[in-house]
Amino acid sequence: MTGDLRLPGLLAHPDWAAVTTLGGPAPDGAGIERVVTVADLHADPGDARAALLTVAVSAPREDWHLDVLLRRAVAAGAAAVLLAGDDPLHPASRLLAGRIGLPVLGAPDALAAALTATRLLQEPDQVVAALVGRTATVCGVPHGGVDDLVADLARTWRRPVWLLDPGGSVVAGADATGSRTPPPVPGAALLEVAFGSGPPDGRLAVAEPEGVPAETAALRAALAVAANSVRQRLAEQRLAVERDARLRTALLAEILQAGDPVPGGLRRRALDAGWSLDGWHAGLRIDVPSSVDVVAAREQVLRAVETARLRAVVVEQGPGWSAWTTFDHQPTAGELQQHATAARRTQWLLRESLPTSTGVGRVHRGAGGLARTLGEAGDAARLAAERTTSGRFVHVDRLGLGALLLAWTRTDTFLPAARSMLEPLQGRPGDLLTTLTAYLDAESSLTETAAVLGVHRNTVATRIERVRHVLGVDLADPDERLALHLACRSVLFHS
């Protein structure tokens, strides 16, 4: 007898899922030391100190003998009464249970619930053995990734299981949302085990059942068993990922070198990889600092690409990723706009975890076109690294005009004029100059501006309204807009 079994812990136990509280006070931390089972309501519980008193045979709830039994149970020192069936209590019984402070529980199969409690109390070793055995079976399945394993463990343990990185962020398991801490289960601590050797790679964590010592011991043992498998799966997965990455990188390099027409063998390998070389390609280049492990971070990029609804092939290449979207027809302006927005959203989604500069190439056709668009995207990404105002995002389509304007505004006459024109915006809250510039850069699109600046579109709208008011300009007038745009560009680039 461990003596530390607590009623709330029991109620939270998966085997007790069908047990409901019918009356009495909310189960507190009262300890349960044994299980006493009586046949029916007429039974005398005898000595039931700190016991879970189980009534095996179901009786109509209106039978007043239930009240007598509750009273006797309290007198005998019972911690709680478990009744057969989950029908609600008679009002008198409910009132009585509350008054005498006795939790009354109900379960469709009260005997099974009592048996669970008995096992947890009397045979903790068996509980440990059973769980470890089931865990070993799950871990012994030879295929599947780490995510599958974590999901299997959660199913086997019937509790949320998480894989945490060294920083404590959830990387797999229940609701792997990438949040910093495990989704907290109310009132539950975590049982953790490091699965890396040497400096911790990460930890496998499970919500600790509170007040069920046998279950805690079982989970501890099971965690130790599972950690090995997790380590092994991670290693296998890493190996596979790296091999795939190398294959992809090499294949892309070969295709880019080969140019049109692509040799048959290469075409076949591209097909195997699921790449379509025909059609129109729009390239995307995501550059990251060389310190980033692009193989390991690929998952994040894929997630961002998927979330942004960008249907793109992503390939590790140098310090970053080359990606492209293939259209089977010449994309319309609307589709291209959608593509650009999705690309920008991808970068926005990555902003927290990865410092990226992103470039988007124009649409080109065929395998040669793929090389061209990726080249353009690469150039744009390099240019984007310098451009903070555009959120380190450059679309090649807009590159020519930008260069032209910049060259022109470098004249000495224009700059002072521009400065005085934008003077009223200085020193006002809300970074009006940057907002205006971004807004005009983004073709007067509030949504796009909001994405660039990382603020809500309503904020942009308010700021633009203030700019309009302060400067007294009509942004709908093409002449004024042009002048303003040039002034902004010139002031920002020369300040």
Next chain:
Amino acid sequence: MEVTAGDVDALVTGVLLLGSGGGGDARVYAHVLRSVLAAGPVRLHSPAELGDAPVLPVGMLGGTRVLGEKLPSGDELPAAVRALVRWTGVTPAAVMPFEAAGLNGVLPLPLAHQLGLPLVDADLMGRALPRVDQLTRVVAGGAVTPMALAEPAGQTVVVDGGDPVSTELTVRAFVAQAGGWAGAVMAPAPAAAALGDACLGTLGRALGLGRAHAGLGDTPAPARVADALGGHPVGGGRVVDVRRSPVGRFGRAAVTVDAPGAGVLRIEAENEYLLVLADGEPVAASPEVIVLLDRRSAAPIAADAVRSGDDVLVLVLPAPPWWAARPDAAVHVGPQAFGLGPAAAAPRPVRPAPAAEPPAPHAARSACTAAGTGQEARR
């Protein structure tokens, strides 16, 4: 001992209290009583005074509530008496209630007046009970057949022979056909027999209770009520739930009272209140007389009238002495006799019942003993 016109209210309240929540509402008969008693008082005779003179137990059977819908003709009991006299050839010398509680406690007074016969202060229940097999005379081994019944429209039947159970079934069938109730007169028995197989002085007890009750005034303290009525206060509080279910013979009701100080009171009832649990502990059980009083007016509340939200005082009056003296009383009239299972009520000091008049003049109020006949029923 005499009952005068001034005693009507006390008598009515007294028989209601002995109804233990059932027995029917005697108040509907108060005016009849007044007009009868205006002509002169009715004397309550002790059976001992009448020797071997044949006495008829009388009353009504069926649903007392139906009385308000199916009005009496006034001739039911006389018609039943006539029928029984023709069948048995015995001329009655006196009448007595077979149930001196509820409506049946007052019905014999007008009848005695009507027939010009003496009224015996004895009955076959000592309180309200629902079934023929619960008559003291039946329990004591006596017979209550032949029995005559007459319904308001004039139809009359005589039931003779058969065991108590078949009599009960036959009687119920007739009552149902008659539209809910019928006047009933049971087999005549010598007055002296009542000394052994009937409860003596129940009407006197009712009168005493009623008089004590009349002196309570508004919102009396529970202890005072208990003292005055010679009972034991279980507790008082708000009725939080009344749950009625169609189980049992007459439908079951469970009344839950949240009584500060006394705990959670649960009163199990059928036609009458049968069992009281305080915090899961049985504290009173039939044949003890369990009454629920309105806390403000101290008026008794019937089992079929109690509602959620009523502010009640739960009081236990001692069981009729005839039953109290009988070791097998619980089998016949205890909770198990109503399918509620045996209940051992917690032992409690029994207080003496209040005197009917300052010094009680009338006969034996203590235990009666066995030697009887019969059957009955109600509702």
